[in-house]
């Protein structure tokens with residue numbers, strides 16, 4: 001097993017060892033940290049994700065964003081190009097359905113216009129693991145890496161959304177071996193607070 005695979009397996013085990021109750025309690029702490037950040041108060045367009053399993057649950061923060069009149073977005077599996085995510089605006093009246101992985105997505109027309117990534121202020125990213133340099137390991141589908149590639153790999157650095165990973169502190173590992181396609185984080189929010197990485 002290569003190092004990356006080894007870390008992935010270890011992190012999946014760690015996640016399974018924590019109860020739903022523990023995760024919910026830590027998730028609330030994470031929401032509070034983000035909610036008290038100046039950034040959350042000042043910015044207006046946030047991309048969330050719908051939590052599955054033991055992923056950090058930011059739904060409380062999503063509701064707080066609505067009550068402050070902010071615009072919120074959720075990822076949906078794109079038909080084209082395959083393996084990509086599109087971000088669709090999500091409001092409190094928007095019905096949801098389950099995608100092929102059983103993850104809720106906002107109902108949207110087949111020809112819905114995707115949200116331009118550069119129009120977002122911040123993207124919250126779920127993850128399996130992270131390290132002190134801001135490297136991120138997801139669930140292995142490459143969905144986030146693929147979807148963010150164009151925006152972050154181009155030379156045009158004009159307005160890029162902040163990429164904030166969201167995790168429990170026990171998801172941190174010493175070092176994540178990266179591949180050329182991996183997109184690193186700008187910041188990580190855990191129950192201990194928010195850490196910014198040098199770009």
Ligand SMILES: Nc1ncnc2c1ncn2[C@@H]1O[C@H](COP(=O)(O)OP(=O)(O)OP(=O)(O)O)[C@@H](O)[C@H]1O
Pocket residue numbers: 136137138139140141142143144145146147149179181182
């Ligand atoms: N920009 C890209 N273009 C094409 N394929 C990609 C790109 N980024 C990642 N992939 C493919 O996705 C696969 C999974 O990547 P990786 O192991 O980094 O997933 P991950 O970071 O855990 O997942 P995610 O990005 O969904 O959180 C890789 O085998 C890689 O070939």
Ligand SMILES: [Mg+2]
Pocket residue numbers: 136137138142145181182183
């Ligand atoms: Mg990756």
